[in-house]
Amino acid sequence: MERPWSLIATCPMGLEAIVARELKDLGYDDVKVENGKIHFTGGPLDVCRTNLWLRTADRVLINMGQFPARTFEELFQGTKSIPWHEWIPADGEFPVEGRSQKSQLSSVPACQGIVKKAVVEQMKENYHIDWFKETGAYFRIEVSLLNDIATITLDTTGASLHKRGYRKLAGKAPLKETMAAALILLSRWNPSRPLVDPCCGTGTLLIEAAMIGWNVAPGLRRSFPSEHWPLISKDDWEDARDEAFDAVNDDIELQLYGSDIDPEAIELARAAAKSAGFGKEIEFKVGPLNRVKPDGEYGIVLTNPPYGERLSEQAEVEKLIRQLGFMMKSLPTWSMFTISPSKQFEHYIGRPADKRRKLFNGNIECQFYQYFGPLPPRPNKDTSTS
The missing domain is CATH 3.30.2130.30 (VC0802-like)
Structure with missing residues (x-):
């Protein structure tokens, strides 16, 4: 052994x-x-x-x-x-x-x-x-x-790792926490930049970003069946958890903002953020996408807009994507990342993506559309030798 x-x-x-x-x-x-x-x-x-x-x-x-x-x-x-x-x-x-x-x-x-x-x-x-x-x-x-x-x-895991333990209730069509974390890691986001999700639903993308920003291990709030296995000692689990707790850096200021037109979704988002330990670090608002006006420069819009799987919803989806395009025109220093199954996404938004990546959100084949803005200027380095 x-x-x-x-x-x-x-x-x-x-x-x-x-x-x-x-x-x-x-x-x-x-x-x-x-x-x-x-x-x-x-x-x-x-x-x-x-x-x-x-x-x-x-x-x-x-x-x-x-x-x-x-x-x-x-x-x-x-x-x-x-x-x-x-x-x-x-x-x-x-x-x-x-x-x-x-x-x-x-x-x-x-x-x-x-x-x-x-x-x-x-x-x-x-x-x-x-x-x-x-x-x-x-x-x-x-x-x-x-x-x-x-x-x-x-x-060794039991319930899938996307079940972090902070979400007690889920809204309709949620984005899995594992996929949300993947989208954040694929983007250019880091805690020095504002992150806005104008179709945030129950807040999964922003909560996962907060965990990444503070270096919080996603499995800290849950248990695993292998915690009770003879060949994996309680000391091993204790050492791994101690390491994870010591790695948390909650002194970093986060700039995380979410909005959604559904008040019930925002209520669930706030409850999940509070449960995850980010009740004060993420700002959620109820409101339509066309009223979202992000502040700051060199920020990132990262969102998973509604898919409109029924024919009657297609017009609303098209409208939302066009509104994303209008928003980005007013944010010349920002980048945008969106996951969508729409084959017409680039047409509706008004420009081709700088990069695309095929991903599966559940069983739905999607594209991760990536629009890169300019990188933030590097801070001036101290050239003194002292």
């Missing part, structure tokens, strides 16, 4: 490079990227740190084994060869979930049953008992089959 664990951070398609950059910033150099997965290695403390710090990933998994599985017998024997008793105590709860793509073993329920049986048989041989109560710590096992290769993982 002393060798490093094979770890996987999962994420939506299109965010792999961002998660990989986050891992490298955390000090992990052996990062390997594939579709929806970023592989790296570490130990118990690294499981704690990455669950607390990753802003754009969905989960942190432990890769327990990978092997060919063209038959149920191969799946059974490959799973049984894994030393489950070293991970799961005799009273542990270990449900099995699965998925299968382009594989001969296409029945997911059958594969789940085989994996469950193999784990039970391996544990029977080592615990010398015939029945497991499954009343203890939670160990979610996943079998993933792709091109007849089975990957067996343990989920």
Whole structure:
């Protein structure tokens, strides 16, 4: 058990490079990227740190084994060869979930049953008992089959990492916290610049920006099933949390402003910001987009406007995008970043984007439209040698 664990951070398609950059910033150099997965290695403390710090990933998994599985017998024997008793105590709860793509073993329920049986048989041989109560710590096992290769993982995260713990109620069509953090990291924003979201809804983009601005680890307010695993000590979790608390820098002044035409959404935004510890740092107002008049220079407009999925809403969406274009004409030193599924976005806004990036907001294919304003002038450096 002393060798490093094979770890996987999962994420939506299109965010792999961002998660990989986050891992490298955390000090992990052996990062390997594939579709929806970023592989790296570490130990118990690294499981704690990455669950607390990753802003754009969905989960942190432990890769327990990978092997060919063209038959149920191969799946059974490959799973049984894994030393489950070293991970799961005799009273542990270990449900099995699965998925299968382009594989001969296409029945997911059958594969789940085989994996469950193999784990039970391996544990029977080592615990010398015939029945497991499954009343203890939670160990979610996943079998993933792709091109007849089975990957067996343990989920250290539990509820997806987008569930930060600060939002008790959600508004309609919310932007996931992980996606919001990704958009902020893709923009040029830093705490020295004003950030405005004129279609802020329940405030997710601005709350995530506040967390980034103050270097608050997004997982600090929640718990994880692996906190109760024998191989990850309470000291590891305590050390990781202490490190995260010490890293918070709440002396930085934030310039975060949000508005929305929906009073109920603004009420939810204020409640979530207060719960996250930013009740006084983010200014929310009720009002239409065409009345938003940002102050300052070299700021950033970052927003996720309504998509108008119903035909009757298309005219309103077009109107909102045109209003964004009018706003930007009055802000020559500002940059704008918008995620939208609209194929006519650039036409409505009145200019082509400087850069576009395909992203998926849930199951909706979108473009992240990026309009770069001038960078703020660099402060004059003191040329004295003293």
